[in-house]
Amino acid sequence: MQITSKQPNIGTTIFTVMSQLAAETGALNLSQGFPNYNCSPKLIELVNHHMKNGMNQYAPMAGIMPLREAIAQKTFDLYGISYSPNDEITIVSGCTEALYAVMTAIIHKDDEVIVFEPAYDSYVPCVELNGGKAVYVTLTPNNDFAIDWQVVKSKITERTKAIMLTTPHNPTGKCLTQSDINSLAEVLKDTNIFVVSDEVYEHIIFDGRKHLSPAMHPELKERTFVCGSFGKTFHTTGWKLGYCLAPKELSAEFRKAHQWITFSCPTPFQYAFADFLKEPDNYLSVTQFYQEKRDKFINWIKDSRFEWIPAEGSFFQMVSYKNITDESDYDLAVRWTKEIGVASIPISVFYANKIDNKILRFCFAKDDEMLERAAERLCRL
Ligand code: PMP
Numbered sequence: 462m463q464i465t466s467k468q469p470n471i472g473t474t475i476f477t478v479m480s481q482l483a484a485e486t487g488a489l490n491l492s493q494g495f496p497n498y499n500c501s502p503k504l505i506e507l508v509n510h511h512m513k514n515g516m517n518q519y520a521p522m523a524g525i526m527p528l529r530e531a532i533a534q535k536t537f538d539l540y541g542i543s544y545s546p547n548d549e550i551t552i553v554s555g556c557t558e559a560l561y562a563v564m565t566a567i568i569h570k571d572d573e574v575i576v577f578e579p580a581y582d583s584y585v586p587c588v589e590l591n592g593g594k595a596v597y598v599t600l601t602p603n604n605d606f607a608i609d610w611q612v613v614k615s616k617i618t619e620r621t622k623a624i625m626l627t628t629p630h631n632p633t634g635k636c637l638t639q640s641d642i643n644s645l646a647e648v649l650k651d652t653n654i655f656v657v658s659d660e661v662y663e664h665i666i667f668d669g670r671k672h673l674s675p676a677m678h679p680e681l682k683e684r685t686f687v688c689g690s691f692g693k694t695f696h697t698t699g700w701k702l703g704y705c706l707a708p709k710e711l712s713a714e715f716r717k718a719h720q721w722i723t724f725s726c727p728t729p730f731q732y733a734f735a736d737f738l739k740e741p742d743n744y745l746s747v748t749q750f751y752q753e754k755r756d757k758f759i760n761w762i763k764d765s766r767f768e769w770i771p772a773e774g775s776f777f778q779m780v781s782y783k784n785i786t787d788e789s790d791y792d793l794a795v796r797w798t799k800e801i802g803v804a805s806i807p808i809s810v811f812y813a814n815k816i817d818n819k820i821l822r823f824c825f826a827k828d829d830e831m832l833e834r835a836a837e838r839l840c841r842l
């Protein structure tokens with residue numbers, strides 16, 4: 462049978478490619494973003510407990526109420542913003558589904574979505590598979606990946622349907638500032654443009670910074686879909702559970718998409734997170750945990766020939782290798798995986814035109830032993 466591909470230019474994601482190569486070659490895998498340590502035993506006990514208690518059938522389409530209530534409470538306590546558990550919070554199968562469902566809900570044929578690049582790899586396919594077109598704002602190391610809001614403004618047309626943001630950002634680790642959020646509000650004033658805000662790393666933020674969601678701005682909340690995930694916060698990327706926060710009318714359309722994508726998400730995991738979120742230290746402690754990891758990794762590579770600006774958030778550190786070689790970042794990531802046994806992600810893959818700034822991304826969500834061994838190898842280069 463012949464199939465006419467809807468994604469003719471898309472191959473396997475870089476994360477799968479590099480993780481597979483790392484597994485085949487026995488390299489230390491600092492490529493794909495997932496922890497190599499386990500989640501809290503308490504969380505595993507809770508899942509077991511709820512499974513044994515018979516919580517094994519379909520959850521409600523929007524998610525179990527105790528989890529939606531726990532998210533509402535946490536979001537209010539941390540950011541001072543209110544979402545009704547009834548009709549403004551939806552539990553989904555990871556942020557990946559949240560992003561897809563938002564795009565399915567809002568995009569009509571030929572709508573434009575503003576995407577900052579380097580962009581997390583699922584964003585543009587989500588837009589295009591739903592009939593939209595990505596309009597890029599290109600961020601570069603020349604000004605430390607800062608956003609020029611005049612450029613953003615210049616990209617807005619009558620077809621612009623949404624603007625996608627990531628804070629903390631993957632792969633750059635940059636975080637939105639209050640000034641960014643004010644500029645965003647200014648740019649979007651008197652428009653009907655939605656904001657899709659990917660906040661999966663909300664708790665992985667460094668040096669005393671506070672996570673700022675566009676939804677905290679009174680003029681932006683009404684147009685914002687906040688997409689979150691428990692995977693990064695609780696070392697449970699394999700459980701694929703996340704959520705979307707949005708005002709009632711937006712959530713209603715979001716749910717229409719969600720009900721056809723997964724309908725509902727695994728029940729015992731939802732009950733477990735509902736219990737686990739009741740203890741704020743379970744998510745508040747994550748910030749310090751990753752601060753230590755970032756600091757250790759940076760310290761262990763301090764004698765290397767790489768150059769870097771410490772990540773502001775996320776569990777990724779970008780490094781420039783321009784003092785070492787001028788090879789392409791993709792070839793180099795592959796070669797170093799095979800030859801020195803450390804896998805990374807080349808940043809060019811996050812640019813539509815594969816711009817090569819000679820930067821690699823290392824994931825430091827790894828145990829100290831692995832990070833130290835990887836750093837030793839990197840220092841020898
Ligand atoms: N957004 C970003 C920025 C990510 O880095 C990731 C995955 N690491 C996702 C979304 C997907 O999250 P999930 O695993 O919850 O689907």
Ligand code: GLN
Pocket residue numbers: 474476477492493494495631
């Ligand atoms: N978000 C993870 C990363 O950036 C990977 C998730 C995935 O493999 N899809 O590495």
